[in-house]
Amino acid sequence: MKEFKLKKYKEQLQDWPQQGHHIMAQYDDEKIIVYQSYRKEIGEFAVKNQYFGGAFSLERMTWIKPNFLWMMYRNGWGTKEDQEYVLAIHLKMEAFKKYLENAVYSSYSSRLEISGEEWKHQVKESSVRLQWDPDHDPSGRKLERKAVQIGLRNDFITSFAREDIISIHDISDFVKEQHQFVLNNDPDSLMLPEEKPLLFDDECLNRKLNLN
Helix, strand or coil, rough: HHHCCCEEHHHHHCCCCCEEECECEEECCCEEEEEEEEEEEHHHHHHHHHCCCCCCCCCCCEEEEECCHHHHHHHCCCCCCCCCCCEEEEEEHHHHHHHHCCCEECCHHHCCCCCCHHHHHHHHHCCCEEEEEEEECCCCCEEEEEEEEEEEEEEHHHHHHHHHHEEEEEHHHHHHHHHHHCCCCCCCEECCCCCCCEECCCHHHHHHHHHC
């Protein structure tokens, strides 16, 4: 598929980290694939025009997920209402990195090395949110490994919608096909986008993200 490179889930499972904070994704030096799910009206517009517009709201925060299985957990393999249209978005790596450099954690932790008041101020002022949640296996079972999602608003959502995207692909049929293997308890046949942990050359950024 031109949307992404595929590999058997069982084969990838042997190489994936089992715990810790990891940006699991398919990427190269130029781009990274992220996923979103929308109702048909928004998805069709994005695929046809190769940018987000029409019924897509620039006033609401939009969340992108580089981890395919995390997206499948959130959208129920494309079965949840208004999330049936699943998109694979080829995003400029420089834009993705810029999001993370400007991101503020969604929840406070003493590990952030700032006061709660300073964190509240940063959240209020920031246009990018960073959130780590438990990753999940294909059947929805919670894992020790943490998965990331990134929320964009204001100037960042405008940049994302119009300037930062290389291409947008409808993968809804692929998702339905693979979901059948999950429903039939047939992990040996399950194919997923080939993913590996992402680390940056910037050690300060890796440390900020708590990447393992």
